[in-house]
Amino acid sequence: MPRLFTALEIPADVAEQLSMLRGGLPGARWISPEFYHVTLRFIGDVDHVVARDAAAALDEIDRFGFDLTLSGVDQFGNHKPHSIFVGVKANQALNELQAEHERAMKRIGLPPETRNFRPHVTLARLRDAAPRQVADYLALRGYFRTPTFQVSRFVLYSSRDSVGGGPYRVEAAYPLM
Structure with a gap:
């Protein structure tokens, strides 16, 4: 059974900038830059029939490309941080694309x-990271921002059932107009 999700890829030059944020946080398992992405819709572990139907439904999505900017480093988990991420600057076109993915999967x-x-790029998964160390890490990097880049397609990824962070394989790519 494949584990599927849809996402936006991160251009290599932007991924390189994100990779400069790696390090300096004990208990962090850093994601490889080639696996950076913005998840649009987690589909999950599905059989091959559902996987085929999902791919076909995604092929019906007809949207324009748009610009995207990554901005701000933060954490998920509040008092027990479990991951570090870079946020995505508010973007109506991204929200509309994600909503279209949601509707397609419901259909x-x-x-x-x-x-x-909550669009983001996961940088690291945390195991037993001290909240104070996470706060210190974020204080030094919280205002990070990438140059704006063009989003010209979205992809359907498959992944192993694991603890996250890859490896991911592009199963299909869908161009945006």
């Missing part, structure tokens, strides 16, 4: 996503 019978969409 093929998948349950709705229960989590609110």
Whole structure:
């Protein structure tokens, strides 16, 4: 059974800038730059019939490309941090694309996503990281920002059932107009 999700790829030059944020935080398992992405819709572990239906539904999405900027370093987990990420500057076109993915997956019978969409690029997963050390790391890097880049396609990724962070394989790519 493939584990699938849709995402935006991060250009190599932007990934290189993000990789400069790696290090300086004990307990962090850093994601390889080639696996950086912005998840649009987690599909999950599905059989090959659902995978085919998902790919076909995504092929029907007809949207324009748009510009994207990554901005701000933060953490998920509040008092028990579990990951470090770079946020995405507010973007209406991105929100509309993600909503279209959600509608497409509902049309093929998948349950709705229960989590609110908070676009980001995960940099590290944390294991037993001290909240104070995480706060210090964020204080030094919180105002990080990338140059704006063009989003010209989205992809359907597959991944191993693991603890996250890759490896990911592009199963299909869908150009934006």
